[in-house]
Amino acid sequence: MIELRHVSKQYRTRKGAFDALIDINLRIDDGDMFGIIGESGAGKSTLVRCINLLDRPTSGSIVIDGRDVTGYQGRELRAFRNSVGMIFQDFSLFQQRTVLDNVTFPLEVMHVDRGEARRRATALLERVGIADKAQSYPSELSGGQQQRVSIARALINEPKIMLCDEATSALDSRTTIQILDLLRDLNREMGVTMVHITHSLDVAMRVTNRIAVIDRGRIAEEGPTDEVLTSPQSETTRLLIAHSKGTVSDEEVL
């Protein structure tokens, strides 16, 4: 279970302090497909980066399975991060390594036996449907294929949590559906809790069971996906829905 308790994040910029997150309280249950939606700049990326401490909350705490991880440093922090996979919009593969070597890389760093690492990586590549490209370089792959590789890499340590930061935003709609379906299957098979950041209601609708709508650093609304999207309680959600249907003029958004 992931809990965010009174999490705030403030950035200092040259123009002064900027509140990216304001008193966020959130609970994500094991096995959830949790969506965090909102306009760009709403703070959803900061929120998810706080979960594996890529960003540190200014105040409040991150509690994973009852343990407060907020202050973790060094070895402890890295051990924790091993239990949290993450994938990115731009796939973030290591360009100078083959597909197989990308997936074995986290194990290599931990000095896992090479044969064992290859065996596990090959099995995962098989599972995400890209085993035939094991010896290719990322630049030779399509976007969808690259994201499959990065999913395999994120899963190599058998994490309990996986964070997906706009994982399908750089993909065309057909590939988006394939990747989302893959993630949903992996969630069911492996019981991995997934947190999806997205600005797309279609993505939220297809894979998530619960969502939180973020607006200017605050949670505007949270609940089961179908409930939130069919009977939205907040103005932010209504605007998001209207905007995605193209029934709102730009003046109304501003």
Added chain:
Amino acid sequence: MAADFLLQGETISRLLVGLSVTLRISLVSVALSLPMGVLMGVLFTRRNPLLRAVLRVYLEFIRVMPQLVLLFIVFFGSATMLGLNFSGEVASVIVFTAWGSAELGDLVRAAIESIPRSQYDSAYALALSRRQAFLRVILPQAVRRLLPPSVNLVTRIVKTTSLCMLIGVVEVVRVGQQIIDFYRFDYPYGALWTYAALGLLYFAICWPLSLLSRWLEKRSS
């Protein structure tokens, strides 16, 4: 044939000796610039404002000064102001190392900064320490982007060492001038032929480097 003097006596061997001086200055400078440039580039990317300011002043100073002026400062200035007597070759190596490491430092900085933020994020998310992330993820990718412009820098250093003759170093261009002077009365067009031969020598060294740079560029994209 009006250019047969080039094949006479010790002409060829003298040119090759001059070329070896050119190459010695270049290679020693490049070898010294490499570790210093990488170190400077890495320090540049640290967020320490004082460090950045010092490095920036150094880089800009080296950049705005003509290499010839730097050679004069080191060769004559060190003797009059510090009482140090460098040989022309040592002074040249000092100047080209200072120049090479400043330029390389800037290239290293640009290469490191061109690696997208998400590469750091994914490395940290995969439980790498800062050190591991830098050495195993960022640096290897930066080096790939770094290689083509660095090889170009080497060719620029090789060509610019011709200025060293102005502080008395007998490198290949200076040897060429000596040959021209020697054959002045017997071969009225000797200068032209000699410079053509010099051009050929520089071409023989710089063209392969240029090809290497282009090949590296192709490979890294």
